[in-house]
Amino acid sequence: MPGLRQHGHVFFGDIAVRCYKHRGRWTYDERDIRAAGRTLADMELRLDDVVEVQLPVYRDLPERDPEAGWRPDWRRRLVSWMYGQARRRLLARGRSYAEWGSWQALGENGLPGELTWEEFVVSSSRYRYTQNIAGTRPLPLLAWSGEKWLLPRAYAGLLDRWEQREDELVARARLCSSCGEQGPYWGGWRTSTMSGYVTRCPPCSGAAFRPYTGHLRGVQYDTLRRRGARADDYLCRLCRSSQASVWDHCHDHGHVRGPLCGGCNTREGKTPASCFLELEGGALHLLQCRGCLEERTLGSVHVAEQRLSTSSGGSRRSGCSRLRAAAR
Structure with missing residues (x-):
């Protein structure tokens, strides 16, 4: 739920x-859910009263608007789904890019790349991300x-109102x-806390929270939890611009x-290891674990990433070389 x-x-x-x-878990007021359900149930949806959906050109983003790709736009999302599935269809059939031809051309069914409606x-x-828009499923209602x-x-009016409301909430x-x-x-600037997300600019975060000095290096994570030490008293050790939310530790x-904000912690644990290693200070952060530093290892996840570097180049090799240099 982004x-x-x-x-x-x-x-x-x-x-x-x-x-x-x-206490770290998301919930909602059931009365709000029931009220939303009643409103949707009362909406009159007539299948004989339709409007044309003017879909934009694929990847045709407005010029001079760097935020255009992030703004809610259900028409652009439908286009993205169509061309994404057409591209995956060609890849699944083992055809090289050179053989795709004019795969972006629309067929008689309105879909690109010889993609059928079925x-x-x-x-x-x-x-999951191509199943719904605004919590609703558009494909059963879309017709060519x-x-x-x-x-x-x-x-269509409901989706237009969703765009406007979502844009207002984000603003x-x-x-x-x-x-x-x-x-x-x-x-x-959004930082995850135990009570939800908080928005703070880097200067305000720097003024409100303490920088981490490394004074807990070598302490076991379980010991720190028993002490009740709070990570959100500190700035994120890595980006140094957001309030920390968790104590990152070697598994x-x-x-x-050290303390990390939600974004940096997610990048360390839920993305390919090379993505984290490319961050400035990422390699040195991993070596804050005394066990890894003494054994000259990187932890099981990053050791696997280092092995991959023997068979692939680019960012993986660059990230692992940074780790080796930091270990020296």
Whole structure:
């Protein structure tokens, strides 16, 4: 639910339901859910009252608007789904890019790359991010007339209202809670805490939280938890611009590496290891574990990444060379 990071709400159609975080777990008020359900149930959806859906050109983003690709746009999302499935179809059939030809050309069914409607629906059902928009499923209501795409008028209006409401919530959440400065569109200043996300600009974060000095190096993570030491009293050790939310630690030796914000911690644990190693200071952060430093190892995840570097180049090799240099 990316909306939680962006603005703390989830959408049921054009209805934004606020979520709450208590002791690290997200929840909601059931009364809000029931109210949203009643509103959607009362919406009159007539299949004989349709409007044309004017889909934009594939990857045709407005010039001079770096945030255009992040803004909610259900028409652009439908286009992205269509061309994404067409591209995956060609790759699955083992055809090289040189053999694709004019795969972006639209067929008589309105879909690109010889993609059939049945293939489009089946493929979309396999990926969570291509199943719904605003908590609703558009494909069962989308129809091709032979010349244009059509949707029920009421449903198209609902999606338009969702766009506007989501944009309003993001605009409000972008403002620094301390000084009111506007941050980047995709939640760059949003920090995860035990009670939800907070928006703070780097100067305000620096003034509100202490820099981590490495004084807990060598301490076991379980010991730190029993002490009740709070990571959110510190700045993120890696990006140094956001409030930390967790104590990052080595899963092989159990030693604390330091406090990280949600974004840096996610990049360390849930993305390919090479993505983290390319961060400035990423290699040195891993070596805050005394066990890894003494054994001249990187932990099981990053050792596997180092082995991959023997058979691939680019960022993997660069990241692993940084680790070897840091270990020296």
